[in-house]
Amino acid sequence: xxxxxxxxxxxxxxxxxxxxxxxxxxxxxxxxxxxxxxxxxxxxxxxxxxxxxxxxxxxxxxxxxxxxxxxxxxxxxxxxxxxxxxxxxxxxxxxxxxxxxxxxxxxxxxxxxxxxxxxxxxxxxxxxxxxxxxxxxxxxxxxxxxxxxxxxxxxxxxxxxxxxxxxxxxxxxxxxxxxxxxxxxxxxxxxxxxxxxxxxxxxxxxxxxxxxxxxxxxxxxxxxxxxxxxxxxxxxxxxxxxxxxxxxxxxxxxxxxxxxxxxxxxxxxxxxxxxxxxxxxxxxxxxxxxxxxxxxxxxxxxxxxxxxxxxxxxxxxxxxxxxxxxxxxxxxxxxxxxxxxxxxxxxxxxxxxxxxxxx
Amino acid sequence: xxxxxxxxxxxxxxxxxxxxxxxxxxxxxxxxxxxxxxxxxxxxxxxxxxxxxxxxxxxxxxxxxxxxxxxxxxxxxxxxxxxxxxxxxxxxxxxxxxxxxxxxxxxxxxxxxxxxxxxxxxxxxxxxxxxxxxxxxxxxxxxxxxxxxxxxxxxxxxxxxxxxxxxxxxxxxxxxxxxxxxxxxxxxxxxxxxxxxxxxxxxxxxxxxxxxxxxxxxxxxxxxxxxxx
Numbered sequence: 204x205x206x207x208x209x210x211x212x213x214x215x216x217x218x219x220x221x222x223x224x225x226x227x228x229x230x231x232x233x234x235x236x237x238x239x240x241x242x243x244x245x246x247x248x249x250x251x252x253x254x255x256x257x258x259x260x261x262x263x264x265x266x267x268x269x270x271x272x273x274x275x276x277x278x279x280x281x282x283x284x285x286x287x288x289x290x291x292x293x294x295x296x297x298x299x300x301x302x303x304x305x306x307x308x309x310x311x312x313x314x315x316x317x318x319x320x321x322x323x324x325x326x327x328x329x330x331x332x333x334x335x336x337x338x339x340x341x342x343x344x345x346x347x348x349x350x351x352x353x354x355x356x357x358x359x360x361x362x363x364x365x366x367x368x369x370x371x372x373x374x375x376x377x378x379x380x381x382x383x384x385x386x387x388x389x390x391x392x393x394x395x396x397x398x399x400x401x402x403x404x405x406x407x408x409x410x411x412x413x414x415x416x417x418x419x420x421x422x423x424x425x426x427x428x429x430x431x432x433x434x435x436x437x438x439x440x441x442x443x444x445x446x447x448x449x450x451x452x453x454x455x456x457x458x459x460x461x462x463x464x465x466x467x468x469x470x471x472x473x474x475x476x477x478x479x480x481x482x483x484x485x486x487x488x489x490x491x492x493x494x495x496x497x498x499x500x501x502x503x504x505x506x507x508x509x510x511x512x513x514x515x516x517x518x519x520x521x522x523x524x525x526x527x528x529x530x531x532x533x534x535x536x537x538x539x540x541x542x543x544x545x546x547x548x549x550x551x552x553x554x555x556x557x558x559x560x561x562x
Numbered sequence: 563x564x565x566x567x568x569x570x571x572x573x574x575x576x577x578x579x580x581x582x583x584x585x586x587x588x589x590x591x592x593x594x595x596x597x598x599x600x601x602x603x604x605x606x607x608x609x610x611x612x613x614x615x616x617x618x619x620x621x622x623x624x625x626x627x628x629x630x631x632x633x634x635x636x637x638x639x640x641x642x643x644x645x646x647x648x649x650x651x652x653x654x655x656x657x658x659x660x661x662x663x664x665x666x667x668x669x670x671x672x673x674x675x676x677x678x679x680x681x682x683x684x685x686x687x688x689x690x691x692x693x694x695x696x697x698x699x700x701x702x703x704x705x706x707x708x709x710x711x712x713x714x715x716x717x718x719x720x721x722x723x724x725x726x727x728x729x730x731x732x733x734x735x736x737x738x739x740x741x742x743x744x745x746x747x748x749x750x751x752x753x754x755x756x757x758x759x760x761x762x763x764x765x766x767x768x769x770x771x772x773x774x775x776x777x778x779x780x781x782x783x784x785x786x787x788x789x790x791x
Contacts, residue, residue: 232612
């Protein structure tokens with residue numbers, strides 16, 4: 204009896220507690236993505252681009268997180284190397300049936316669907332949606348050129364509330380979504396908050412998810428896009444209103460997405476409007492193979508003649524092969540018709556995309 | 563007279579039963595078993611969910627399972643032996659594959675029901691098994707047959723922190739330890755064997771063990787290094 208008792212004592216003392224055998228969620232979450240792409244035009248001219256970024260999420264407990272996303276890229280057209288910090292923020296999240304998040308710092312864009320696919324492994328094609336990087340002909344005399352909606356990581360704050368079938372958010376940012384501001388860029392568009400007094404851009408957005416895989420969202424952004432004194436010809440600060448509708452539908456091996464954007468800019472000639480949209484789709488045809496495509500269109504006006512319209516159109520068709528979970532090869536054909544052009548420009552592109560979740 | 567006849571019948575039935583037992587399970591009579599306990603000697607971390615680019619706030623995280631249940635103990639040098647196919651299940655719950663690890667015989671089916679109110683995608687590009695079940699919503703389930711032995715890493719294309727492992731064997735001598743770490747491999751052929759404890763991040767830990775007929779051999783593992791005698 205005594206021997207059995209001692210045995211039990213020994214077992215109890217040496218047994219590892221179950222809790223000690225459980226994995227602890229890592230304090231850091233780190234992932235990286237990279238892409239190398241080469242684009243060739245009909246004349247055999249080719250340009251190459253390189254992109255590398257890392258996302259680091261540090262958990263501080265009590266629902267607080269710090270997120271930083273540095274990136275380095277080599278611009279395909281100029282060959283210039285560019286380094287940036289695209290996210291550097293603190294975040295508080297409270298989970299639940301109605302969940303809440305508030306974040307501040309250099310935050311992910313609170314507006315736009317295309318901005319959410321701004322990493323190579325999330326983009327089904329090689330080129331990004333045209334709205335992010337295609338400059339619109341100037342709408343202000345001697346004023347800067349803008350994008351329909353730039354890929355922005357503004358300094359600001361955002362609050363998000365979401366539940367199973369809906370999400371809503373409000374944000375205040377110092378950057379106009381029409382003019383991407385970069386932490387390390389020179390020159391840079393001005394901040395639209397601070398002195399002289401000018402309201403920052405305010406974003407209000409919401410979405411509904413009627414059923415799993417289908418979401419429709421909308422956002423309105425209002426705030427400064429042009430600041431007095433940016434150039435000698437610009438004597439008055441101007442505001443812009445940006446409205447966007449976005450939708451995503453996914454089922455089985457198919458995913459579809461689309462976005463419509465309308466910009467109304469105050470200029471010295473009155474209000475000038477520009478709008479555009481894109482639709483994209485991706486279809487897995489086998490575990491390793493997928494096809495994807497996108498059609499973009501941007502329509503704008505001339506600064507001095509509002510009735511005159513100019514169009515930009517582009518389309519891309521991509522064939523993808525997933526070598527491993529981390530490496531994807533893409534081959535694509537792209538056609539684009541720039542503003543003021545009447546002919547399509549054909550290019551072919553090849554890219555290698557790598558993504559790794561480290562921890 | 564009746565009693566004698568009844569006894570003869572009972573005796574005949576008993577002899578026949580014994581003969582049938584000897585005929586259908588000859589190997590089990592000469593086999594041994596392997597018992598032991600697995601424990602993990604170092605802290606293990608799990609990938610956490612992130613939702614940096616999501617318009618929605620992430621859902622509640624599931625408490626991680628015991629890492630002991632992510633270990634598969636098996637006879638590494640076992641001869642290829644026919645074993646009946648099984649039916650296993652890996653649920654997608656709170657952005658986790660639950661359980662994280664399953665072990666099955668070749669030809670078995672693993673079902674992947676989705677318990678979450680969001681889409682998941684189940685796919686693998688492993689050499690042993692390449693498949694893509696696509697997206698499917700809450701309440702739906704899709705299954706996949708694993709017909710070749712090996713390790714199959716399963717992922718969700720939508721959530722990068724989600725992963726699972728399916729270990730497929732061409733013999734029946736494998737086990738996932740109980741919550742407290744104990745395991746038993748029954749009917750192991752006698753002889754010197756390599757017993758391996760597999761954990762996807764701690765790697766393979768292998769020990770030599772002599773299995774004797776009709777006896778239980780004991781081997782303990784403290785991952786990632788073998789237990790010292």
